[in-house]
Amino acid sequence: MIAFSFTENQLAVRDMAREIAQKIIMPDITEYDRSQKMNPRLLPAMAEANLLGFCIPEKYGGLGMDYISLGLASEELEYGDTSARVILSVHIGLFSLPVLTWANEEQKQKYLVPAAKGEKIATFGLTEPSAGTDAVGIKSTAVKDGDYYILNGEKMWISLADMADYFLIFAWTDQEKKKKRIHSGLSAFIVERDWEGVSTGSIHGKLGVRAGNTGYISFQDVKVPAKNLVYQEGAGFKIAMFCLDQGRYTVAAGSTGLIRACRDACIKYAKERQTFGVNIEQHQLVKQMIANMEAGYEYSRYLWLKAGWLKNQGKRSTKATSLAKWIACREAEAAAANAVQVHGAYGFSDEYPVERFYRNAKGASIYEGTREIHTIMQADYVLGFRQDKELERDLPPVEQ
Ligand SMILES: Cc1cc2nc3c(=O)[nH]c(=O)nc-3n(C[C@H](O)[C@H](O)[C@H](O)COP(=O)(O)OP(=O)(O)OC[C@H]3O[C@@H](n4cnc5c(N)ncnc54)[C@H](O)[C@@H]3O)c2cc1C
Numbered sequence: 056m057i058a059f060s061f062t063e064n065q066l067a068v069r070d071m072a073r074e075i076a077q078k079i080i081m082p083d084i085t086e087y088d089r090s091q092k093m094n095p096r097l098l099p100a101m102a103e104a105n106l107l108g109f110c111i112p113e114k115y116g117g118l119g120m121d122y123i124s125l126g127l128a129s130e131e132l133e134y135g136d137t138s139a140r141v142i143l144s145v146h147i148g149l150f151s152l153p154v155l156t157w158a159n160e161e162q163k164q165k166y167l168v169p170a171a172k173g174e175k176i177a178t179f180g181l182t183e184p185s186a187g188t189d190a191v192g193i194k195s196t197a198v199k200d201g202d203y204y205i206l207n208g209e210k211m212w213i214s215l216a217d218m219a220d221y222f223l224i225f226a227w228t229d230q231e232k233k234k235k236r237i238h239s240g241l242s243a244f245i246v247e248r249d250w251e252g253v254s255t256g257s258i259h260g261k262l263g264v265r266a267g268n269t270g271y272i273s274f275q276d277v278k279v280p281a282k283n284l285v286y287q288e289g290a291g292f293k294i295a296m297f298c299l300d301q302g303r304y305t306v307a308a309g310s311t312g313l314i315r316a317c318r319d320a321c322i323k324y325a326k327e328r329q330t331f332g333v334n335i336e337q338h339q340l341v342k343q344m345i346a347n348m349e350a351g352y353e354y355s356r357y358l359w360l361k362a363g364w365l366k367n368q369g370k371r372s373t374k375a376t377s378l379a380k381w382i383a384c385r386e387a388e389a390a391a392a393n394a395v396q397v398h399g400a401y402g403f404s405d406e407y408p409v410e411r412f413y414r415n416a417k418g419a420s421i422y423e424g425t426r427e428i429h430t431i432m433q434a435d436y437v438l439g440f441r442q443d444k445e446l447e448r449d450l451p452p453v454e455q
Pocket of ligand 1: 145178179180181182185186187188189211212213214215264269418422423424425426427428431
């Protein structure tokens with residue numbers, strides 16, 4: 056049964072993330088969002104608070120916390136700003152948990168331990184200039200040459216591209232399967248920033264997540280040691296889908312935090328702003344918008360909690376995670392649009408945070424599976440076109 060209360064450890068993680076949101080993120084977020092730069096104090100503060108590895112087992116440098124804690128931290132960080140939650144999504148959801156699940160012991164010691172301790176930053180590179188949703192449309196290749204694979208390709212829209220030390224990269228190792236678009240020709244590799252032929256750059260002029268780094272990576276004849284292949288040749292697609300199950304979970308919980316931030320901003324404003332001689336909180340149509348935010352917040356939260364509960368049990372959570380991500384992002388977009396509305400013209404300026412919420416909410420309906428893909432997935436589950444079978448490997452269950 057899903058618990059409706061949290062353990063002391065879960066609450067401690069929540070409070071730590073809340074403190075970072077309140078003390079590090081929120082005081083200067085408007086300036087960093089305007090200047091499209093990441094607050095340089097954020098990553099060190101998250102590392103110092105053990106927020107970069109808390110749900111990785113202690114034997115690999117983490118704190119051994121559960122996946123509900125990961126959801127709680129995501130919610131709190133995104134209450135501050137989406138860019139902070141994105142760090143959890145890529146560093147833990149899309150890199151560390153997949154490495155914990157799929158990598159061998161040598162790879163875990165070399166890459167997972169420093170990532171979990173917050174000494175190194177990691178991200179995930181699947182998307183390319185010509186392929187996002189259509190993962191088998193990627194063009195990157197990794198051709199075996201003795202003890203190496205020669206990696207060539209371009210990755211686009213990669214969170215933390217200009218900051219990460221390690222990249223979990225997907226490329227074709229079977230060129231015949233590439234031509235025929237057979238996904239078992241894709242493989243996953245851990246690539247280091249410092250290797251010759253790796254270069255990155257930042258994307259400027261983004262609609263949202265402006266206080267976060269998003270960029271591109273270029274690989275030109277990069278010699279990737281064969282021992283950096285994750286799991287086995289041809290396993291790249293299933294590893295990528297597994298990564299998304301964890302990343303999407305953090306997006307679902309984070310978007311739930313964004314809905315709460317919209318609700319709280321509106322409560323404050325509706326108690327201050329007057330029209331027709333009364334605070335706008337008295338107008339029924341304003342109340343309706345705030346009531347919808349509350350409803351969206353509550354049910355988005357139950358949905359990510361259900362996915363987190365399944366993960367804690369070591370049960371497959373693809374359907375539950377997709378539903379939680381789809382609904383939380385949909386509700387966050389609606390809440391942010393209404394939050395601007397409640398603020399009237401002031402909502403249209405960055406004097407108030409709601410215009411940032413509005414821009415940030417849009418991104419989450421695109422990354423980690425677009426709104427359309429999750430809609431199709433949910434229909435396919437109930438129509439019987441799709442089902443969650445037990446995975447060859449899944450997250451290790453965690454004691455709460
Ligand atoms: C801020 C940000 C951060 C990101 N971070 C990362 C990252 O760290 N790593 C990474 O690998 N990627 C990252 N991405 C990329 C993201 O995952 C892709 O943008 C996403 O998968 C969508 O791909 P696309 O942009 O190529 O859109 P497309 O796949 O070209 O889709 C375009 C439109 O067509 C629709 N569509 C496509 N196929 C179908 C279909 N079969 N049925 C119905 N509709 C369909 C889509 O829903 C969408 O509306 C990031 C993106 C953003 C915006």
